[in-house]
Amino acid sequence: MIDSIRMSFANFVVPDTLLSLLVSTGLLIVAVLIARALVSRFIRRQVDSMELRRRWLVQTRNGFILLLMLGLALIWGEELRTLALSIVAIAVAFVVATKELIMCITGSILKAGAGSFSIGDRIQIREFRGDVIDQNLLATTILEVGPGKLTHQRTGRMAVIPNALFVSEPVINESFTHDYVLHVFTVPFKRDDDWRSAQQAIVESARRQCAPFLEEVRRYMNRLSVSRGLEPPSVDPRVTMQVPVAGEIHLIVRVPVKSGQRGFIEQAIMSEVFQNNDYLPRPQTNENTPTAPPS
Template identity: 25%
Template sequence: MFETLSFINLTATRIFHVLISNQIVLTIILISFVMLSKFLLVKLIHKKEKQNKRLKINMLDNAVTVLILIGIFNIWAVEFQKFAISIAAFTVAIVIATKEFIQCFIGFLYIISSRPFRIGDWIQVGDDYGEVHSNDWAKLTLLEVDIDAYEYTGKTLYLPNSKLITASIKNLNFLKRYAMHHFTITRDASVNPFIFLDGLYTKAYEYCADFNDVAIRYNQIIENRLDVNIAGPDPKIQVATSEVGDTQVLFTIFCPTDRAMDIEQSLTAVFMAFWFEQKQLQEKNIIDDKVESLT
């Protein structure tokens, strides 16, 4: 009995030493264990958490990546050292070849240290707009947003972290709820828009009346957080001319983003009605004047 236990113990010890010495097997075991733990934790997050699921899953993904990299480095440390020594003459070439990856990693460190945005924020990176879905050491994932219509396009953008170092980053998170919506209507110069400008203001205030109190509070919150004065929340209408002499009416409306396009369409319809009414009135007056001159 004692000899059997000794044999089993010796066999188990040898198997353990073989596994420890076999770095490939140990690497597979490490990755399998970490990925299984990640899978169980993701299920637990989906089951227990009702809010901020994407943020916690993204943090878990980054932690898993770091653990796997640290584990693999420790397992293969000796081989890495030998490999580094053997390619010492090619270090410069390797750095040049991996420049993009190094920049991506530096960009990732910049993001997690400065935190210019969070998961779920609307941001602009260069000419790209989107909602931050996730970020890891290599890339930033955005759900593309049409900033003119304040709605998702259905496309997903994958931006390398290196772009975060070279391109400007603008946090547009306040635009998720309220936006300073600008739009312009251009017509010929045959009608003077100042005639019905008061009517346009009346309609603009009417369309903004139901959310005016909330808009005032939100406008104050933005000013307090940014420590600057911004336009709004009252509607503003300006009249100008284009380069070719056409009349332009510029509207500025501080409103909920999900209602911006509806308000723009409503005010455009009102402007067109006023414009054509004034146009027809002017044409009628011209005809009446001609008739009077003939008589």
């Protein structure tokens, strides 16, 4: 054991360059210590004021420490530069290898800092849309809702979204108001259809479906608007008209609903409106057609 240790020390050779740097470092430290001791001794003997003496001693100590650091930087500058280049190369390789993980962590910090959503909210990012059931540092898990953007029923599938998407993609939070939301859906008609009667029927049906909780929604929206400093929105059911292309009329229906009953209220209104009427074009009578004379 002792022989192996002796052999190790015997084979240990310090390079001339390193030896020169060590000797220069030692001489610099000794010179700085001697100079500081001489200056401190001079200050203690020549300065009578205790406060001024303490101030000069502190300033000279800090000055010599700065001088020592500058001297060490000059002596070891080349080696420090080589070490820095090696560290930078290792850091670049590490960043390239873990780019996705770093972006996931950054996305997690971004969504947490912005308060984009929380557990239970319904969100949409890219083609992913669903209810958030879990989130951690790397990924967010949702229960898919669909198919498409207009359906509000769960498909039974789960999607795990990497948090890196939150760095570059906008997030739509459909549950921003949490307990109650303003649900919007579209009912398309052709221009020749009896869309006016359908519009009136949708308004009446929406009022009946929302009547049990309309006042509660109004109070909730008022409280939320006051807490967020916003103008309180109108929560009364409404139907507006849109003409996306020639020959078509789209009725835009907006109703207040509980956060988890969007699909239920929408289907209840549609079923009630179209149960006994298809709102097809009304038959037109030709006033120029001659009528047969009475017999």
